[in-house]
Amino acid sequence: MNTGNQQSEPSKRMFHVQVGHHQMTVEAESRAEALSIARRKLGADLPRLWDMIYDMQDTDFDIRQTE
Amino acid sequence: MALHSFTPLTEELCKIQQEIEGYAQRYGLDFYPTIFELVDHDQLNAIAAYGGFPTRYPHWRFGMEYEQLSKGYTYGLQKIYELVINNDPCYAYLMKSNELTDQKLVMAHVYGHCDFFKNNHWFSQTNRKMMDEMANHGNRVRRYMDRFGVEEVETFIDACLSLEDLVDIYSPFIKRHDGPPSRYDFSAAAEEDSGDGKFKAKQYMDRFINPPDVLRAQQDARREEQQAQEQRFPAEPQRDVLRFLVEHAPLKAWQADVLSIIRDEAYYFAPQGQTKIMNEGWATYWHSTIMTRHGLQPADVINYADHTAGTLATQPGRLNPYKLGLELFRDIEDRWNRGKFGREYEECDDWRAQQEWNTEAGLGREKIFEVRRVHNDITFIDSFLTPEFCRRQNLFSFAYNQQSDYYELEGREFQKIKQRLLFGLTNRGRPHIHVRDANHKNRGELYLGHRYEGVELDLAYAKDTLQNLYSLWKRPVHIETQLEEDLSIVSFDGTEHHVTKEKKSKESA
Numbered sequence: 001m002n003t004g005n006q007q008s009e010p011s012k013r014m015f016h017v018q019v020g021h022h023q024m025t026v027e028a029e030s031r032a033e034a035l036s037i038a039r040r041k042l043g044a045d046l047p048r049l050w051d052m053i054y055d056m057q058d059t060d061f062d063i064r065q066t067e
Numbered sequence: 068m069a070l071h072s073f074t075p076l077t078e079e080l081c082k083i084q085q086e087i088e089g090y091a092q093r094y095g096l097d098f099y100p101t102i103f104e105l106v107d108h109d110q111l112n113a114i115a116a117y118g119g120f121p122t123r124y125p126h127w128r129f130g131m132e133y134e135q136l137s138k139g140y141t142y143g144l145q146k147i148y149e150l151v152i153n154n155d156p157c158y159a160y161l162m163k164s165n166e167l168t169d170q171k172l173v174m175a176h177v178y179g180h181c182d183f184f185k186n187n188h189w190f191s192q193t194n195r196k197m198m199d200e201m202a203n204h205g206n207r208v209r210r211y212m213d214r215f216g217v218e219e220v221e222t223f224i225d226a227c228l229s230l231e232d233l234v235d236i237y238s239p240f241i242k243r244h245d246g247p248p249s250r251y252d253f254s255a256a257a258e259e260d261s262g263d264g265k266f267k268a269k270q271y272m273d274r275f276i277n278p279p280d281v282l283r284a285q286q287d288a289r290r291e292e293q294q295a296q297e298q299r300f301p302a303e304p305q306r307d308v309l310r311f312l313v314e315h316a317p318l319k320a321w322q323a324d325v326l327s328i329i330r331d332e333a334y335y336f337a338p339q340g341q342t343k344i345m346n347e348g349w350a351t352y353w354h355s356t357i358m359t360r361h362g363l364q365p366a367d368v369i370n371y372a373d374h375t376a377g378t379l380a381t382q383p384g385r386l387n388p389y390k391l392g393l394e395l396f397r398d399i400e401d402r403w404n405r406g407k408f409g410r411e412y413e414e415c416d417d418w419r420a421q422q423e424w425n426t427e428a429g430l431g432r433e434k435i436f437e438v439r440r441v442h443n444d445i446t447f448i449d450s451f452l453t454p455e456f457c458r459r460q461n462l463f464s465f466a467y468n469q470q471s472d473y474y475e476l477e478g479r480e481f482q483k484i485k486q487r488l489l490f491g492l493t494n495r496g497r498p499h500i501h502v503r504d505a506n507h508k509n510r511g512e513l514y515l516g517h518r519y520e521g522v523e524l525d526l527a528y529a530k531d532t533l534q535n536l537y538s539l540w541k542r543p544v545h546i547e548t549q550l551e552e553d554l555s556i557v558s559f560d561g562t563e564h565h566v567t568k569e570k571k572s573k574e575s576a
Contacts, residue, residue, distance in 0.1 A: 040425060047401040048356070051432055 018062040031063050073104040074163070080105070083171055090357045091178035095436065098181035099195070100156040103174065107163050111147055112136040114160060118336070119152045120201045124208035124328065126224055149173040153184040153339070155195035168367035169374060175357040179350030187345070189338040189443045192239035197335055204328045211321045223322055226535040227329040232497045233308035234330060236337045304501040304516060309333065311502045316539050340495040341443045348392015349439050351378065355393070395447065398456050399438060400431035444492045452488070454481045498524060500546070513540045517548035524548050526557070533559040
């Protein structure tokens with residue numbers, strides 16, 4: 001059995017994302033993905049601020065890996 | 068009532084205006100130049116009684132409305148926050164006694180209205196110089212009063228005002244009447260000659276395919292119908308009853324002019340009735356967005372929240388246009404932001420997947436601007452009221468289904484709610500009435516038709532209106548309607564009313 005070509009599942013890590021008073025913990029492969037998930041979640045939680053959330057610069061979000 | 072001594076804005080308010088106008092422009096709102104006037108409560112009540120205009124024709128009803136508003140204000144029952152006029156430039160009024168937070172809120176709200184007036188299609192045919200036009204109407208009526216007496220002119224205006232709803236609100240957008248035919252246009256005559264109704268056939272088969280006696284009968288029937296059409300006056304039912312009266316009622320020149328003034332004003336105000344929910348919803352959406360994101364200082368929050376809650380409060384059983392319009396705009400924005408539209412979404416039968424649907428389409432803002440451009444209240448509700456929205460807004464409730472042991476959405480109930488909403492908005496809730504025959508029984512009597520849609524005419528109102536109509540038409544007037552499931556004709560012959568039951572409608576005759 002040749003398993004040499006099989007790709008292993010990329011490991012997921014936990015990120016803490018904070019913007020203003022809002023903070024959340026998301027599971028993602030990278031900082032970019034964590035940011036994208038956070039935007040998505042915030043957009044769903046705060047539909048009236050959708051345009052602002054998606055217009056914000058990446059640097060406005062504080063992203064820290066927790067593990 | 069000193070209507071013309073408005074105070075200019077204070078320096079502080081001027082700065083606030085510039086600030087709020089800047090926010091509005093940055094969000095893409097597009098409006099005519101907007102002029103704010105500072106007025107006291109008495110002036111504001113007077114302007115509101117005049118329908119927002121500082122100068123109107125004189126009539127007792129404006130005084131009556133002023134009294135009503137004044138008393139309401141004095142007893143603390145009501146207070147007008149904002150008043151804005153669809154005009155170029157837009158005029159808006161600020162109450163002097165309002166706090167600064169309220170002034171900001173009103174300004175943001177006004178810019179929403181101004182954008183709506185300028186860009187909504189249903190306002191596109193309104194006169195943008197109505198401020199001047201209204202003043203002009205006032206001068207004309209005042210001149211007639213000087214010449215013919217206040218009593219006579221005012222009594223005539225009373226009669227006209229009772230008919231002011233009898234206009235065709237869609238006529239500015241539809242060409243219902245052709246102009247007079249050109250004297251060089253012979254197409255109708257040519258058509259008359261060639262219209263023999265023959266099928267194409269070989270000569271030897273012609274006698275069988277186009278039997279001469281059938282053709283002759285067809286031609287006779289066509290000719291008869293054409294003659295009947297030519298004799299009927301008007302040739303087709305006329306929805307714009309006021310226009311018909313201006314053109315054909317035996318009125319004196321000043322009376323025709325006053326009636327045309329009432330008609331012009333009815334058409335000017337019609338789109339405001341057609342878009343009440345959207346217009347208020349749009350303005351509230353923008354004042355809410357501007358205030359919560361930019362305009363509010365920490366000290367203003369309680370006051371702002373209190374007043375907004377007051378505006379958006381819905382009493383059970385009553386429709387609040389501010390609330391319904393705002394929530395629908397927000398719902399549309401959210402749905403289009405998350406891509407919750409289109410065939411794929413509609414056909415998705417997984418409830419959870421639909422709830423969590425998010426394609427990150429981000430089209431919400433663009434969509435609500437499109438909606439404000441093309442829709443009126445009827446098409447707005449018809450296109451965007453969803454069962455999901457009804458459930459969230461408690462417009463109807465879930466029902467427990469014992470058989471399935473589930474709380475289920477009452478689908479039919481939603482349809483009923485939607486239908487009831489649309490029914491109340493159709494023709495602005497007024498009955499559909501049209502002129503059918505202006506030479507009824509060949510006696511020059513006016514015969515109107517009422518399109519029965521499940522609600523009977525209020526007979527007391529119908530009788531009074533017929534009386535007023537008689538004073539304009541000067542010959543007996545009739546209206547065909549349905550009363551207690553019978554086709555009935557209500558008539559007024561100048562002295563008394565009659566109600567007769569009919570078997571067959573004139574339209575179907």
